[in-house]
Amino acid sequence: MIKVCKFGGTSMADGNMMKRVAAIVNADKARRYVVVSAPGKRFSGDTKITDLLYRCYDEVMQTGSCGEAYGKICARFLGIAAELGIRTDLADILDQTKADIEREKSADFTASRGEYLSARVMAELLGFPFIDAREVIKFRPDGQLDADRSYGLLYAALKGKPHAVVSGYYGEDAAGRVKTFSRGGSDISGAIVARAVMADVYENWTDVSGFLACDPHIVENPAEIRSMSYKELRELSYMGANVLHSESIFPVRSADIPIRIKNTFRPEDEGTLILPTKKYRYSGRTVTGIAGKQNFTVIFIEKSLMNAEIGFTRKVLSVLEKHGISFEHIPSGIDTMSLVIDRDQLKDGALEEVLREIDEAVSPDDLHTFNDIALIATVGHGMSRSVGTSAKLFDAIARAGINVRMIDQGSSELNIIVGVDNENYERAIAAIYDEFFRREENAFGL
Ligand code: ASP
DSSP, X not given: OOEEEEEOTGGGSSHHHHHHHHHHHHTOTTEEXXXXXXXXXXXXXXXXXXXXXXXXXXXXXXXSSOOHHHHHHHHXXXXXXXXXXXXXXXXXXXXXXXXXXXXXXXXHHHHHHHHHHHHHHHHHHHTOOEEOHHHHOBBOTTSSBOHHHHHHHHHHHHTTOSOEEEEOSEEEOTTSOEEEOSTTTHHHHHHHXXXXXXXXXXXXXXXXXXXXXXXXXXXXXXXXXXXXXXXXHHHHHHTTOTTSOGGGHHHHHTTTOOEEEEETTOTTSOOEEEEOGGGOOOOSOSOOEEEEEEEEEEEEEEOTTGGGSTTHHHHHHHHHHHTTOOOSBOOBOSSEEEEEEEGGGGTTTHHHHHHHHHHHHHOOSEEEEEEEEEEEEEEOGGGGTSTTHHHHHHHHHHHTTOOOOEEEEOTTSSEEEEEEEGGGHHHHHHHHHIIIIIIHHHHHTO
């Protein structure tokens, strides 16, 4: 039995937390390979090491050398080493890291040092060998992960090693320079290691006991999700349920490796188990979870007989492509089509340009935009089993007096997305939750 365990920033925040992590790893012989994040926040208002490192990079670019931010980073790591009483000559490693940061002058390299340093400390604490992600996680010239090469290198590096600590968040690009994943990317590193050693389970240790059915800032005490499928995870995490990086699913999914989300503060809690879609068992609930994102712009296009006009969608989408803009959804009707786009991509006059070019390309009868739209995804395999799910969903939103601006139900019957005004975002989520979790529970005695 092989478990790969990834510990997030809160789990690595100080010496005390690292001791907890060591106790968790030592409590189960199957926990053989450990992937770590950089130390995160110790309390609200604290600064993550990764954020300090990005600040440090700005200082280096302005003055040529590490300044105040690096001083804070050193103080935190030296504090951790003192708390743990470890022998590694961390002061020397920190001096060397400073010189490396000043020489490399790269944001990715600088940011990666948080994981590099925390993995070295953790390796010493556990008495496991340290594996530098730079040696084993590789990116292709187009910037994408070179998955097969990374699995091969990791397999070779870990073969014959009963245990190891691997640094999260980064790897090496085709030019031999350190490259990071997007923020929160240590989750992806953990998944890559799990896939490389064909782990029986990928344990992702964080500061909550798994996924909740919706944001606890919106609904008090929402239901915990005990298990879900990879597909549900993908939909929910893409739409903002941020327990796990949305891309971390790909490496493990290709090998049917389950993911278990665990809480470092409450290791006895079951957490959430994420299973290959084919092994997923119907939980009895219609909806597994609800998630959402705000601040979209919808470009609405109407033209009679749009459906009969060959190449219509291509012409519209090539305008977006030309401007390097990606879209989130394109719900369409017979004569209508909406482009849902993250508002940040349409800044600095880009929206006006795009509208002008769409007008020119397809001469629509009507072309206008809605701003400040929030998308809410209601996700669950159970939806395809129950009749009337969308009716219930829209009824719940209507009862709350909220106007639905857009609807998109994927062909999978796994996810219904509704667009509402930003200002109705929280109320709409609460109404949907109430419908599927409270009313349904009362009706079925779940
Ligand atoms: N330390 C990085 C971040 O803060 C990566 C991670 O923790 O997964 O985003």
